[in-house]
Amino acid sequence: MRVDIVTKEYPPAIYGGAGVHAAELVRSLRDVGTDVRVRAFGTPRNEDGTTGYVVPAELADANAAIQTLGVDLSMVTDMAGTDVMHSHTWYANFAGHVASLLHGVPHVVTAHSLEPMRPWKAEQLGGGYAVSSYIEKTAYEGAAAVIAVSAGMRADILRSYPTLDPDKVHVIYNGIDVEQWQPVHDDAVLEKFGIAADRPSVVFVGRITRQKGLPYLLRAVASLPANVQIVLCAGAPDTPEIMDEVRGLVDDLRAxxxxxxxxxEMLPRRELSAILTSATTFVCPSIYEPLGIVNLEAMACGAAVVGTATGGIPEVVVDGVTGRLVPIEQVADGTGTPVDPEAYVADLARVLDEVLADEEQAAAYGAAGRKRATEDFSWEQIAAQTRALYESVAAASR
Structure with missing residues (x-):
């Protein structure tokens, strides 16, 4: 069986969970002998079976969404001869959808996020957000199968696209490579970044985007005990406006x-693992999170996790076992915005304070998290489930 995987992100250009997912899925599928061809955005890759596609020169000055469609169209002809095409995120959905129509083979979509659930992207894309929303809707409705990375995400998909047949929406979790992500004890790494090994710490890792909830976290940690360190591994802002907001809140904290x-900057895995391992607790204050690979990464490094009780996070973080969940009541407009932001900030601060106050219990959460990541989220399991879905849709299309 040949499978063409289409993705915006692929090594070495990865900045989010969708790229991690695509790279690990490709590796695991190839390990069991699947013929996988990767179609990725960007410059040529030095990897057999992997091709990079750049923005066509004629679209150099176009809206970012239109540039995306140009890259997608340049991939379509090359997908002739495949048995299944599998696209990741709206950036790649158009390529998969058009190639499916042109070549008459099934298209599988993995939903890592949903455009209707991220209306703040209009800040980033302008009118391109209407284009991305149209592409995603069209691709999902035309796909042979849609993979949701959590049951929470499946519910969001069916709510966002009510004409979809529920039987074609399948839950296959994200995974984690626990050999690559494991506890690393290295005080030299901590010293390099000015992190004190003998002080409790709260660690955040994520892009600076509305859905990750960083401004709520920065307001919450202001009330934590003075000896607690706040470690933010945060970059790649969606807009200058949210970067300015975050910078102002950080300045206020430092004052x-x-x-x-x-x-x-994006850190090498070993350095990030050392920071996660040193954490008293990792925190995921997302207000929209289909699953959150970053939570699995923290768990695999033996960190307790405090996460918002939204999306797929409760399917990863077992409250009172691998960490704690923070309650949230959200506005029903797709943004994930807390109904009462101050109440959410107060609850986040309270739960963090409770975890930080009992370092022995936090360590127990971390040990349980490592065990759960190892036993329940292996890429071998996820690749096997995904390949079985490929075989099912390919057989149905014959």
Missing amino acids: TRDGVVWIE
């Missing part, structure tokens, strides 16, 4: 307390 560490 009242020390131990506020902000690392804006």
